[in-house]
Amino acid sequence: MDELASPRGLRLRAPRSLVTGLWLLVLVAVWAVAVRVLKISEFILPSPGSVLEWIATRPGYFLTATLSTLRLTLVGFGVGIAVAIPVGFALAKIRWLERALYPLIVFLQTMPLITIVPVLVIWLGYGLTTTSILVAFSVFFPVSVNTILGVRSIPHNLFFVTRTMGAGPIQTFQYIDWPMALPYLMSGFRISLAVAIVVAVVSEFIASNDGLGYVALRGVRNRDTVQIVAAVLIAAALGVIINSAAQYIEQMILKKYRE
Structure with a gap:
């Protein structure tokens, strides 16, 4: 039986979560003590209490930004995988296409996203379309590469x-390609989701008028360190929640296919 699905696996996960929570509490405690003992200015590093108070007095504001x-x-991730999966399968199946396009994909991946922001803003303006393209762009490479690796790992x-x-292409894809490549795909999804959250916040910072990135930008403009730290902490918490959800979904899907 898969350990992740076994009672033993469940018992092993609980202490790990507990340890993670304890470490977070320790970090917050060290943060609070350091601010008080070293008498660090609120402008340089606000205390945890100040940050929590700032969030608590504006719950609707932060809820809207977080959503x-x-x-x-999710939109950028969805667009990215919708393009990356078929491209990855095509490159894995058609060798000459891979030789022609893979260098271009690597070139685009190594190009800093910040360099294409001005062009996208000129073409599309500020807002969801521009930022979604940036997120999708960051998702495309890890998912497409993992798709290629997954298909190539299938025994000939x-x-x-x-x-x-007598199986045709559709049956081969349904019963061989997709199930065998799925673990690689799920790994690519998890990696790209972590990247997508970071890129989403950064893109909101430079090319949007809403979201946690824009909240942080307003904090910079107002020289309000508490607002900046609050936005960063909520973004980090959102990332942890999304990553945990992705791991749970991955385990459920892979368990289903193993059965």
Whole structure:
């Protein structure tokens, strides 16, 4: 039985979560003590209490900003994987296409996203379209590469067996390509989601009028360190929640296919 699905696996996960929570509490305690003992100015580093108070007095404001960032992350992620998966399968199946396009994909991936922001803003203006493209761009490479690796990992004798049994391309994809490549795809999804959250916040900072990135930008403009730290902490918490949800979904999907 898969350990993740076993009672033992469940018991092992609980202490790990507890340790993570304790570490977070320790970090917050060290932060609070350092600010008080070293008498650090609120302008340089606000105390945890000041940050929590700032958030508590503006719950609707931060909820709206968080939902905006979440929407951007999911939209950009969805667009990115919708393009990356078919491209990855095509490059894995058609060698000459991979030789022609893979260098271009690597070139685009190594190009800093910040360099294309001015062009996108000129073409599309500020808002969800521009920021979604930036997030989708960051998602495309890890998902497409993992798709290629997943398809290439399939033993060739499986394709030979399916052909001798008269299976067509659709059946081969349904019963061989997709299930065998799925673990690689899920890994690519998890990696790209972590990247997508970061890119979403940064893109809101430079090319949007809403979201947690824009909240941080307003803090910079107002020289309000408390607002900046609050936005960063909420973005980090959102990232942890999304990553945990992604891991849970990955385990459920892979468990289903193993069965």
